[in-house]
Amino acid sequence: MDIRPTTDQDLDVFVDTLHAAFGRFPETPTERGGVWWAALEMDRNLLATTAEGRPVGTAGAYSFELTLPGEILVPASGVTAVGVLPSHRRRGVLSAMMRHQLTELRARGEFLSVLLASEALIYRRFGYGPATYTQRLTVPRHQGALALPRAGKTAGTPAAGPDTGTVELLRRAECGEILEEVYDRYRRAQPGALSRPSRWWERGAGQPPISPAPRYVAVHRDAEGVPDGYASYSLAEPNTLTVDETVAADDAVFAALARFVLGHDLVAQVVFKHFPPAHPLRWQFADFRAGEVSGDTDWLWVRLLDVPRALTARGWFTDGELVLDVDDPFLGEHGRYLLTVRDGEADCVPTDREPDLSLDVSDLGSVYLGGTAPSTLVRAGHIRAHHPGAATLADALFRAERPPHCLHWF
Ligand SMILES: CC(C)(COP(=O)(O)OP(=O)(O)OC[C@H]1O[C@@H](n2cnc3c(N)ncnc32)[C@H](O)[C@@H]1OP(=O)(O)O)[C@@H](O)C(=O)NCCC(=O)NCCS
Secondary structure (H helix, E strand, O other), X not given: OEEEEOOHHHHXXXXXXHXXXXXXXXXXXXXXXXXXXHHOOOOOOEEEEOOOOOEEEEEEEEEEEEEEXXXXXXXXXXEEEEXXXXXXXXXXXXXXXXXXXXXXXXXXXOOEEEEEOOOOOOOHHHOXXXXXXXXXXXXXXHHOOEOOOOXXXXXXXXXXXXXXXXXXXXXXXXXXXXXXXXXXXXXXXXXXXXXXXXXXXXXXXXXXXXXXXXXXXXXXXXXXXXXXXXXXXXXXXXXXXXXXXXXXXXXXXXXXXXXXXXXXXXXXXXXXXXXXXXXXXXXXXXXHHHOEEEEEEEOEEEEEOOHHHXXXXXXXXXXXXXXXXXXXXOOOEEEEEEEEEEOOEEEEEEOOOOOOEEEEHHHHHHHHOOOOOHHHXXXXXXXXXXXXXXXXXXXXXXXXXXXXXXXXXX
């Protein structure tokens, strides 16, 4: 078997091989684009071929920016388009592509890789751990009244108060660059969010509202008329208004958009897809039981390629010291690091001090963005805590300013 990088000339064979791996036929591209593969970066993809040159496996990478806790933006590779023909599975083709890809990512100087997993059993062995989570929130309209608390009287975090903005209803095709601009502002402040490079919007790649599928979009504008939020939705199912994504500059804007969709006549229920866990909206309903959570699942998986660089890159909110013993079986590496956090900045250096925690690099990926408490992984038997206070200290250290969440599908 051979693994080679692709070029633009390989686009058709790459897409065909991948579709065969998933057992699907490619849909016909629409006039305005809209196929998911329109944003592939063919200079970053790999094709695995047999000795006779027959393509049997694919793996790709997008160039994203990931928001870390502390509103820090770093480059991250978004691994994508992974597939092996059913006739060539369980012979190590994926393992070979993963090894090739991780080596190449490191050679590019990248220290973080992310992906969405089709199945949860595939990627832990390659050092990825689930790091952000997402849910679906279903709200019967008759229970969906919002009882917003008193407006934020304390300085600092903007609390959800009375809305001073307006909501305009547009069709997807009328939105121009509004969605791209609002999304970009939102993702810079949301830990776990990924950039959506312009080519995604230009080419209509991905899922609605990036793709040009017919949608209504409620666009929220602030008191000065500047767009600061949107909810794109459709009424595909009977009596159900389904919101693809709600993107808002702050919680007050999110509440205003929720009020808008929940006020839609002739609808029995509103489904918020990609609802962030621990979002305050549930506390803003008069009836705390108004929203029913379902489809609670992992979304973004994270893989650290350089532990000290990754740990010093993110923002920290509690001072402390922790010795981490990190095992990376797939790359055959092991390291013990002293993490020292002072005034929001971290230092991370090799050490031979006794460890506080021993963990696999995939578990470090899970706790890295603050969406998984280290103590949960200690209780699950994944992470070993060497003394009683270690997990509590790690929980305090790895916490983010708010739970990480990723809306982007790739
Ligand atoms: C997932 C997929 C790419 C795996 O490719 P592959 O070449 O068969 O994988 P490998 O032979 O390198 O497998 C490596 C190890 O992972 C395990 N593994 C691979 N896919 C697995 C799966 N879906 N579930 C459980 N274990 C899996 C293998 O059993 C093997 O374990 P071992 O080392 O203990 O023997 C392939 O099954 C596929 O194309 N599936 C459909 C498309 C898909 O889901 N792609 C992933 C998109 S995120």
